[in-house]
Amino acid sequence: QQQVKQSPQSLIVQKGGISIINCAYENTAFDYFPWYQQFPGKGPALLIAIRPDVSEKKEGRFTISFNKSAKQFSLHIMDSQPGDSATYFCAASRGSTLGRLYFGRGTQLTVWP
């Protein structure tokens, strides 16, 4: 059973546009929600993360929006660039135990120049 559901599976955006990736979860015990970026042949790298005590977190062009009541969170990439082309994974964990991460299936983002 997929603990974190991610959509869309693939996304094509023009340079300068906004990329939006959505995730949903069921387990209300999750309290740490990171997004990872992965390039081909590389391991995932943390992009940005949020805890449920805030509804939004922004770091540069990357913003996480978090809706606790709907159990949904999303990644917005503003002014998307060709260098942002990668696979993005949302994840969740129960931070109090700093345990395993539950990953979504990933979104392959392509930004056209």
Next chain:
Amino acid sequence: DTGVSQDPRHKITKRGQNVTFRCDPISEHNRLYWYRQTLGQGPEFLTYFQNEAQLEKSRLLSDRFSAERPKGSFSTLEIQRTEQGDSAMYLCASRSTEAYWKNTEAFFGQGTRLTVV
């Protein structure tokens, strides 16, 4: 390089052979995780260690899989009698539990790509 290091980067083996992968975590990180990633999927949890203690194992970790972290530093993941379905990227990650609200980031290595032929 002070990141998570995995060796080898690529491994091709014949079905039925045993393989062993090594992970060297970031030195001050006391928690170490193994994940498996198949093509087009997100990483799936296999097991994790707190220092040398193995605290959780996924049901994905069949009897053919074993992981160790004998001195609480590097870890090894062994797969016995490999099957074609074991072909995947095996990722190692580490993090520190010293301060909960800080430094909760899990750092991943570049993975070991296993191909079973």
